[in-house]
Amino acid sequence: SGGGDGTSGEVAVDGSSTVYPMSNTAAELLAEENSNIEVSVGFSGTGGGFKAFCEEGRTDISNASRPIKDEEAAACADTGTDYTELLVATDALTVVVHPDLDVQCITVDQLKRIFGPDDSATNWSDLDPSFPDVKITGFIPGTDSGTYDYMNADVVASEQEILREDFESSEDDNVLVQGVAGTQGAVGFFGYSYYEENADSLKALEIDSGAGCVAPSAETAQSGDYTPLARPLFIYVSDAAYADNTAVKEYVDFYIENLAEIATIAQFIPLNDSDYAATKSAVEALG
Amino acid sequence: MNITATTAANVTASTLATGKRKDRNTSSLIFMGALWFSMFFGVAVLAALILDTALSGAGRFDSQLLFDYESTVRKEETGFRAGILGTIWLMLATALLAIPVGIATAVHLEEFADRTAWYSKVIEVNLQNLAAVPSIIYGMLAAAIMGLLGFTYKGIVLGGAIALGLLILPVIIIATREALRAVPQDIRQGSLALGATTWQTTWRQTLPSAIPGIATGTILGLSRAVGEAAPLLMLGVATVRFDPTSVLDKVTALPLQIYSLASAPQEALQEAASAAIILLLALIIGMNAVAIFIRNKFQRSW
Amino acid sequence: MTNLRASSHFPVGAPADSAHRFHAGNGSELPEVPPLPVMRVDNLNVYYNDFHAVYDVNLAFGRHEITAMIGPSGCGKSTVLRCLNRMNDLVPGARVEGEVTYHDQDIYAAKVDPIAVRQHIGMVFQKPNPFPKSIYDNIAYGPRVTGMKVESMDDLVEESLRSAALWDEVKDKLKQSAFGLSGGQQQRLCIARTIATKPDVILMDEPCSSLDPIATSKIEDLMQQLRSDYTIIIVTHNMQQAARVSDRTAFFTARPDETTGNRTGLLVEFDRTTVIFENPTDPRTNDYITGRFG
Amino acid sequence: MTNLRASSHFPVGAPADSAHRFHAGNGSELPEVPPLPVMRVDNLNVYYNDFHAVYDVNLAFGRHEITAMIGPSGCGKSTVLRCLNRMNDLVPGARVEGEVTYHDQDIYAAKVDPIAVRQHIGMVFQKPNPFPKSIYDNIAYGPRVTGMKVESMDDLVEESLRSAALWDEVKDKLKQSAFGLSGGQQQRLCIARTIATKPDVILMDEPCSSLDPIATSKIEDLMQQLRSDYTIIIVTHNMQQAARVSDRTAFFTARPDETTGNRTGLLVEFDRTTVIFENPTDPRTNDYITGRFG
Amino acid sequence: MSTPMKSPGPPSGAGQVPELGHKRRPGEALAKALLLSSAVASIAITFGIIAALIEPVTHFFGQVEIGQFFAWQDIGQQNIRPAVLPLVLGTLMVTVIALVIAVPIGLGAAMYLSEYASKRTRKWLKPTVELLAGVPSVVYGFFAVFFITPVVLNGWLGLNVSFTNSLAAGIILGVMIIPTIASMSEDALSAVPLALRQGSLALGANRMQTTLRVVIPAALSGIAGAVVLGMSRAIGETMIVAIAGGSAKNNSLDVGEGHQTMTAFIAQTAQGENPVGSVSYNMLFAVALLLFIMTLIINSISIAIVRRYRQAY
Ligand SMILES: Nc1ncnc2c1ncn2[C@@H]1O[C@H](COP(=O)(O)OP(=O)(O)OP(=O)(O)O)[C@@H](O)[C@H]1O
Ligand SMILES: Nc1ncnc2c1ncn2[C@@H]1O[C@H](COP(=O)(O)OP(=O)(O)OP(=O)(O)O)[C@@H](O)[C@H]1O
């Protein structure tokens, strides 16, 4: 539908700080067409976002870097908040190492031994004798981030439900970038955009999940080859807000209409065609 | 010449004019050096910080930094308009909330309450304690208060002002009390002896005389609030792309915008954040300068 | 201990035969006791918390007379003075026992408003304490806050400044800050400020102790002029000053408590100034006057 | 203006015929000028920034004599006293002109260490200022910081306290805080503290003004005892005290500048105490002594 | 004892009885009521804080046992991390480092300002130092990560510390509290009466001796108050440690490693991923309450010390 028809109103978005750049870019682009729609985009985190969305009912849209959890869905049911989940982009979690490290590709099992709490590798050569004899130091996101959670729950999935604890961690991904770039033998992981921006000082590892080594890129993520590190990013839209508040409808329609462009600007990986079609039809089903 | 006198004179001749100074001996000099170092250590760190930040933000001291909204589309032109306006709104609302209550509290405690009563001591201790409470806890308290007031969305000017107002309230109270205490008892007695009431004395003599001290303390309190991000974070303050027009409007603040942009992956955004840091520092230095000016200009020696 | 008291009874309401005296002079025509006391102090005891600061003082202050209170430091002169217009209410821990009457009304009675008391009984302090305002506003302050009905404030200011012998010196700079005046001028300003509220009694606590001799003599002259309209009670540590200006003198001293060592002030002798200085009854008065101690 | 000076020259090193006197007394056996002045002040002018506080003072302080400086407030007594051990160095803006000699050495000479000067010329202040330490440490402080060679600190402390007539009162509580002492005891402690560093001259600036009469008389007795070993210079605003304790008295006054109104202190008369009090030359001295002003 | 005689008939002295009765002053009463209510409101803040924290905390202790909260190790299952002691350790470590930096330097600066600097110099130097307290902590945080750690610690000093580490966070925290300590200590030193300094100098002591042996002991209670206030500032500071101090619990005592502090935990958890009502989310309030109680205790102790040892001159 697009903007420009003079609709006015407010839209409140909060939630994942990972998805924040996307929703924020959508708001910026929309504002260029219709400055009467006032969109606010928070970055309280996925959990905080769902609290605002379900419990407090103060947001129209909740950004999430993981699917909604059962207890959160229950909270939404309690308050009668019906919602629609929209897949908006993919983030290729990128495992990076110091550029001098002579390792190109690792298997998923090796990945688990690098980041998991069980049988953790302390030297690259522990993983594979062909790897250099260099100590492993690691830089990982903080335990409270969705990125940590994805690596923990969906990739490593150890019984202890934690990642190894002797790695350095920071909530600020730029700190991780600096850490890996500045430390021999260092390894880390974070969102694709942080790698893309610092590709000259980092090296991204290829991941072998059984079908050969795959490097992170838009194509491999879209095609589904980059597993298991391609993680989906969502927005959750309140059905009632979409129906009753034309500003919300306008914003969501504009967002989904321009999804590929927005994802590219925000340095995420746009959906492949079938995923995009599914998202579009979900929006159409909203009304 | 008298024997004793001569002896005494001899003693002094050898010890008075040695040409050595006990204020200039080695340990004294080392001590003075250490004091100098201490004095200028902080200043040096401040200078290094400003220099380091100014260099990283050097490319972005342009008008867009001031007048444009945040932009991920044109990262080189991203601006802090929302944060600057938000900070101005927040500061005004904070001042309106905290200054009257703070001054009134201080006046009550200093001029009306029985200072020897046990509860006065409890209050005194309580205030000193509040001044040391972590700012993040004030954010949580403000969130709770906003909930009680029935606001679902807390990241508005009012919410931020409550958080920051609570944060600086003890500072204002303590500064005001000190300023009131510095007004000599003479002035109060002079007024009371003429048949003025306590309130008249306070309103017409004590408070006007204390204004420079109160102003200084208040500005310093506000300049602390300007840089606070943690309590606002607790309120779920969001990025906005419009100017607030009332205290019920959503708002962001300069330090929060800096925090969010400095963590962005793109170098252009980080550079803008550095430039905005210099902006924020300039604002704080400006506020401090005003406070110092007031302090120096109106400082009265009674 | 009763012998410590100077004189136990002052008749009140004795016939006003001697009428008003308008001139200074410690002349012998002064009746032995104040014939028409404006204020009286009976069995006054003052405590600061547990500390017994003043013990059982009896005094009577004659109308249009100048009464001086002298004695060594810490003997309670200022304390007694502050009782006379309830300024001690403001001192935390101060407690007053006994009776202080003003025109036969107990000023410590429950019904009495201390603020009203202070409107009738003004006070001038040791250190000049002008307000940080203009000279004009310093004078106008009292009438304004007490809600005095004033026809022309300008006239009242002029009149008060004239009475305080300050008008000529300041008439061209009424709008300037009072802080620009010299110490002696400031003190006269404070007196003018007190006069402006038209009090009946003026209390002065060592009003000249921070002034130089010339300023002091100006204030002393002023007191002589004011006595025709006001009753003046002055505390001074300067015996010569008491001798020069006052009609009656009360001599206080302090006696240490044997166990605690706290020094309680008491009235030794109260009489006409000429008697105190020339023919005191109590040997302690004599010692003090002759400089043998203090 | 030269006539303002009391006497322009004091002979130094005149024959020590009268030897030491060990007793108080303003007796007429005192030579007219100090025969063996320990310190001299010649043409002393002191400024506080632009303000000329003291004008052209000449004095000589006799060995083992007590010299009193009296005069109305603000006439520069304290200022002159502080010049005698370079305490004025610590006052921002203070500037000293003229000569102050101690045993014929100019204590303002470039090579002279003011700290060494103060070791020889001790000072006792108006308000007792004990350190927030134990009584013992108060006494031991001076010897420690000056690096005095002390055989037994305990003995020195005892000796100093005995000299200050304080030993019996405090010998059982040497380790207790000096703040627990009474005002008079604190002042004697400060004197003991000064004595402990074995000075030659002791300066005292109104040492009794914050004390009661009993404490005052103890300090005065003490001064009489100390004069056998020390040269004492005392500032006092109490003429009786000067008359009681001193051998010689210097009377200062202050003269206002016609244009600025600033009051500059000057020496009016310096003579034997008996002469100053009984037969002063200058009418201003007479006025002051007889209480006609001040 | 004498019974004062009342005069019969008309009063003595003046012709009319002066009116001394109480006047009604409604404006005055209103003003007083307003002042009182402000004071009460300000005092109510403390109770407000406790009230705001207490409900989620009771939930939290319904979810985990108190022994799991006051523990060094997390229970290591179901992603629950209730152990608070590592956070307390992290807080204490950065605070100690901050004090090691700030106490000597702050005190040195205070001594310089009060005992050596001229009045004019002090007039400008003191506010300049106070500026350090005004620098936003976000700024300090990034300065620690991108300057102190790589340039100073790993570069100039050749240490080999982690990217986020307690040392850099503590140092910067120390810099932040220097003005608190310097300014308050300077007030305490300036409040020492000149008479004490003069007393010392008159005995032949030099300036250093006077400062160290007389002035500092005399001002000790004020200095103690300054140090404790600085300490509670350091304990309560959030953004510096959240950015520069690491975001993982760490029980090691190595200051070169990162340690999550209590405040960093609160900020990071509040912004995070955890579903509301979960253990981790409720723990945020438990940590906040603990932090509040800690600052309360530390401050109360300091106030007691200052009161007890305050010298009245
Ligand atoms: N506010 C107070 N609290 C406690 N004690 C006090 C207070 N004011 C005065 N005192 C004590 O009461 C006694 C009498 O004091 P007061 O000031 O009346 O003496 P004074 O005769 O005026 O002395 P001075 O000549 O020094 O002014 C003194 O021992 C003094 O220490
Ligand atoms: N530190 C200072 N700065 C400026 N002026 C000063 C200073 N100290 C004293 N004065 C001025 O110098 C003059 C002499 O002061 P000084 O203290 O020597 O007088 P004094 O005779 O000791 O008086 P008092 O009896 O009041 O102690 C006074 O006018 C005083 O105001």
Ligand SMILES: [Mg+2]
């Ligand atoms: Mg008094």
Ligand SMILES: [Mg+2]
């Ligand atoms: Mg003096």
Ligand SMILES: O=P([O-])([O-])[O-]
């Ligand atoms: O903010 P996140 O929940 O995406 O980490």
